[in-house]
Amino acid sequence: MxxxxxxxxxxxxxxxxxxxxxxxxxxxxxxxxxxxxxxxxxxxxxxxxxGPALRLRKPGLALRLVVVVLWDIVMSNLVVARLVLSPGGRPQPAWVRVPLALRQPGAISLMASIITMTPGTVSCVVDEVRHEILVHALDCSDAPAMAAEIKSRYERPLLEIFG
Known part of the structure; x- marks a missing residue:
C-alpha cells in the first residue's frame, strides 16, 4: 500500500x-x-x-553535495572550454570504471546523472551485475585517480545521504 x-x-x-x-x-x-x-x-x-522514493537521511549533507556539484560543473566548463579552444589542446579520452558501493537504484541513477551533468564526463553504462559505472572522460591521464575522485566527491556523500 x-x-x-x-x-x-x-x-x-x-x-x-x-x-x-x-x-x-x-x-x-x-x-x-x-x-x-x-x-x-x-x-x-x-x-x-x-520505484521506491529515496529518503534523505542527512539534508544538510545533501545541500553541501549540491554546492559541490554546481562548483564542479562550473570548473569543468572552464577546463573543457580551455581544452577545446586551445590550439595546442590535446585531450586524452579514456574509459573509466567506477566501482559502486551504492545499491539503491535511485541513488545510482542520481550519481550517473551527476557524472553526466559535469562537462567532460558521460556515464555510459550502469552495470548492475558488476556494480560499476562506465564513464567516458574527455581528458583523463589517470583513470584510477579519476574513479577515486568520483567516489569521494559524489558516491561517499550519496551513501551518507541515502544510507
Missing part, C-alpha cells in the same frame, strides 16, 4: 509543483491549483516506473 499512496514521492511532488509555478511565473489561484494537481497526480500515475 505504501507504494500506491498519493504522496509516495513527496520531494518529486514538491519539485513538480514548484517547476510548474516557475514556468507559469504566477502564484495566482488557478496556477496554484494546477501545480497541486500536477504534483499529486503525476507521481501517482508514474509510481510503477519511479
Amino acid at each position: 505504501t507504494d500506491k499512496k498519493w504522496l509516495s514521492h513527496p520531494v518529486l511532488s514538491l519539485l513538480l509543483a514548484a517547476v510548474w509555478l516557475l514556468l507559469q511565473q504566477s502564484m495566482a489561484l488557478p496556477q496554484l491549483i494546477a501545480a497541486a494537481v500536477l504534483g499529486l497526480l503525476l507521481p501517482r500515475l508514474l509510481h510503477g516506473f519511479l
Whole structure:
C-alpha cells in the first residue's frame, strides 16, 4: 500500500509543483491549483516506473553535495572550454570504471546523472551485475585517480545521504 499512496514521492511532488509555478511565473489561484494537481497526480500515475522514493537521511549533507556539484560543473566548463579552444589542446579520452558501493537504484541513477551533468564526463553504462559505472572522460591521464575522485566527491556523500 505504501507504494500506491498519493504522496509516495513527496520531494518529486514538491519539485513538480514548484517547476510548474516557475514556468507559469504566477502564484495566482488557478496556477496554484494546477501545480497541486500536477504534483499529486503525476507521481501517482508514474509510481510503477519511479520505484521506491529515496529518503534523505542527512539534508544538510545533501545541500553541501549540491554546492559541490554546481562548483564542479562550473570548473569543468572552464577546463573543457580551455581544452577545446586551445590550439595546442590535446585531450586524452579514456574509459573509466567506477566501482559502486551504492545499491539503491535511485541513488545510482542520481550519481550517473551527476557524472553526466559535469562537462567532460558521460556515464555510459550502469552495470548492475558488476556494480560499476562506465564513464567516458574527455581528458583523463589517470583513470584510477579519476574513479577515486568520483567516489569521494559524489558516491561517499550519496551513501551518507541515502544510507
